[in-house]
Amino acid sequence: MLKFRSFLKPYRFPMSIALLLMLIELAVELIHPLLMAKIIDEGILKEDLSVVMQWGGIMVGISLLAFASGMVNSFYAAHVSQSFGFDIRKQIFIKVQSFSFENLSRFPAASLITRMTNDITQLQNTLFMGLRIMLRSPLLIIGSIIMSFIVSPALAGIFVVVIPLIVLLLIWIMKRGSRYFKRVQSKLDKVNDVLRENLIGMRLVKAYVRRDHEGKRFSHATNSLRDSTVNALRMIETSMPILLFIMNIAILFILWNGHTHVINGSVQVGEVVAIVNYGFRVTSALSMFSFIVMFLSRSHASASRISEVLDIENDRQKYEDTYTFTEGNVVFDQVSFTYPGTNQVVLNDLSFTVNAGEMIAVMGGTGSGKSSLFQLLPRLYEVNSGKISIDNIAIDSMNLKNLRDQIGFVPQEAVLFSGTVKENIAWGNEHATFEEIIEAAKAAQIHETIEALPNKYETIIGQKGVNLSGGQKQRLSVARALVRKPKLLLLDDSTSALDVKTESKLLAALRCYSCTTLLITQKISTAQGAHKILLLEDGILIGEGSHDQLRKTSPLYEKIYHSQKMEELIDVQATN
Numbered sequence: 001m002l003k004f005r006s007f008l009k010p011y012r013f014p015m016s017i018a019l020l021l022m023l024i025e026l027a028v029e030l031i032h033p034l035l036m037a038k039i040i041d042e043g044i045l046k047e048d049l050s051v052v053m054q055w056g057g058i059m060v061g062i063s064l065l066a067f068a069s070g071m072v073n074s075f076y077a078a079h080v081s082q083s084f085g086f087d088i089r090k091q092i093f094i095k096v097q098s099f100s101f102e103n104l105s106r107f108p109a110a111s112l113i114t115r116m117t118n119d120i121t122q123l124q125n126t127l128f129m130g131l132r133i134m135l136r137s138p139l140l141i142i143g144s145i146i147m148s149f150i151v152s153p154a155l156a157g158i159f160v161v162v163i164p165l166i167v168l169l170l171i172w173i174m175k176r177g178s179r180y181f182k183r184v185q186s187k188l189d190k191v192n193d194v195l196r197e198n199l200i201g202m203r204l205v206k207a208y209v210r211r212d213h214e215g216k217r218f219s220h221a222t223n224s225l226r227d228s229t230v231n232a233l234r235m236i237e238t239s240m241p242i243l244l245f246i247m248n249i250a251i252l253f254i255l256w257n258g259h260t261h262v263i264n265g266s267v268q269v270g271e272v273v274a275i276v277n278y279g280f281r282v283t284s285a286l287s288m289f290s291f292i293v294m295f296l297s298r299s300h301a302s303a304s305r306i307s308e309v310l311d312i313e314n315d316r317q318k319y320e321d322t323y324t325f326t327e328g329n330v331v332f333d334q335v336s337f338t339y340p341g342t343n344q345v346v347l348n349d350l351s352f353t354v355n356a357g358e359m360i361a362v363m364g365g366t367g368s369g370k371s372s373l374f375q376l377l378p379r380l381y382e383v384n385s386g387k388i389s390i391d392n393i394a395i396d397s398m399n400l401k402n403l404r405d406q407i408g409f410v411p412q413e414a415v416l417f418s419g420t421v422k423e424n425i426a427w428g429n430e431h432a433t434f435e436e437i438i439e440a441a442k443a444a445q446i447h448e449t450i451e452a453l454p455n456k457y458e459t460i461i462g463q464k465g466v467n468l469s470g471g472q473k474q475r476l477s478v479a480r481a482l483v484r485k486p487k488l489l490l491l492d493d494s495t496s497a498l499d500v501k502t503e504s505k506l507l508a509a510l511r512c513y514s515c516t517t518l519l520i521t522q523k524i525s526t527a528q529g530a531h532k533i534l535l536l537e538d539g540i541l542i543g544e545g546s547h548d549q550l551r552k553t554s555p556l557y558e559k560i561y562h563s564q565k566m567e568e569l570i571d572v573q574a575t576n
């Protein structure tokens with residue numbers, strides 16, 4: 001928790017008030033036994049009703065003060081803890097947004113969700129408890145012991161032996177508890193993981209009739225979570241009776257010792273009652289410790305999980321140069337690339353040039369490195385060796401935002417957000433006018449489809465675009481890239497779900513945009529219209545040239561050409 005001190009800074013004032021009010025409650029609780037001793041010794045034993053009434057009235061008055069303090073303290077504790085959680089959540093969200101892909105791969109999505117929800121809630125609860133009772137319990141213990149010594153050092157001596165023993169035991173329980181609860185949180189990650197996969201892949205689960213299988217997977221994850229939680233709670237709950245037992249023995253000792261001192265006349269009955277009362281207060285504070293230790297262990301585990309995210313270093317920005325591309329020609333110079341944390345060379349010594357305004361098709365078998373090549377251009381990953389430049393400017397010397405602002409990237413899987421069609425297109429350029437949005441939609445061949453929707457551009461798209469076809473989603477993603485008016489357009493198999501006619505219209509419309517286009521495709525018919533085709537195999541550029549050139553120079557390209565021609569013929573015969 002101490003790591004999160006900076007998050008508490010803005011709330012120093014309300015926290016101070018909450019702590020002050022808590023101290024008032026505590027003081028009242030500590031004064032009570034003292035007053036009670038006075039009432040017994042000077043009122044009841046001397047049969048003086050006025051003393052009983054006088055001190056009794058004071059007891060009621062300060063009890064009311066403690067009640068009011070408790071109420072206001074709760075208000076401040078709730079305000080501070082909720083605001084504190086809100087601030088951390090916001091900070092983590094911003095942090096995750098700035099993550100490189102390498103950092104993202106260290107935290108599965110489900111784990112990040114658990115950290116941003118459940119783990120932060122643990123910290124919130126701990127802070128709330130901290131301002132309400134957590135500090136109060138140890139202070140009550142310390143205060144009770146001090147008061148006991150003030151009342152009668154002879155009777156209070158036993159606390160000197162018992163309390164250090166209890167403190168050692170508590171430290172041990174907390175250390176073990178933290179380990180147990182860290183395990184609980186990681187099991188919770190697993191449950192969220194299975195849940196997330198199932199909710200996202202619900203259609204697939206139904207189509208493959210895998211409900212039972214997924215049900216078993218979920219049961220396994222939740223059972224494991226239950227077992228870990230039970231183990232953690234059991235560990236803490238069984239330790240607490242030991243502490244209470246030690247305290248009860250101490251109280252018995254005070255009674256036995258008190259009896260001897262009362263007979264000697266060295267201690268009064270009211271003083272024995274007061275010390276026993278303080279003993280009971282220590283015992284009740286200790287029984288609260290089972291909750292406190294549980295909260296602290298849990299929040300310690302959660303705090304370290306949240307710190308893991310917050311402590312990640314941001315992407316290093318080497319230079320801050322900004323540059324506006326005027327041409328858009330791309331040069332790969334002996335580029336090699338390996339994904340962080342792996343040994344497989346995904347792109348090997350790649351060199352090629354794309355002239356400004358050209359359309360280049362990238363082809364190759366599955367896993368040949370096409371998507372990886374695309375991810376290097378907006379610097380989602382950094383190259384291991386070699387250089388990529390646009391307009392003769394090395395992209396690794398450019399400001400990241402400035403570079404990405406000039407690129408329209410359409411990933412392999414069309415990603416849409418819940419919101420209207422218009423908002424989804426404008427997501428690519430928040431300053432785009434409605435006319436520019438329509439222009440982009442027209443070029444992406446989706447305008448007519450949108451116009452046929454019930455609310456046209458204002459139609460709400462369901463989560464992940466569930467109410468759209470694959471081809472419609474792809475075209476919306478292309479429109480989103482075009483509305484940026486990019487200098488470099490990257491289409492990662494983004495026309496695969498389109499029929500030949502729509503695809504060729506879309507490609508023709510792209511020519512009106514003054515940008516360099518690189519498109520990954522599996523279809524010769526698509527590649528045919530490109531100025532140049534790059535053919536990849538196992539991360540190596542094995543062919544480069546126009547359709548006609550490659551047919552003559554690349555046996556692999558010729559083979560793909562013939563197999564696709566054959567498929568087309570079979571299709572035509574089948575339809576006839």
Ligand SMILES: Nc1ncnc2c1ncn2[C@@H]1O[C@H](COP(=O)(O)OP(=O)(O)OP(=O)(O)O)[C@@H](O)[C@H]1O
Nearest residue numbers: 339342346364365366367368369370371372373412
């Ligand atoms: N995030 C990643 N971490 C590690 N290795 C990866 C990652 N993404 C891809 N790879 C590996 O890099 C290689 C190239 O993958 P890439 O996605 O670039 O191929 P591709 O040609 O686009 O394939 P496809 O046509 O099937 O999409 C593959 O061997 C793949 O296993």
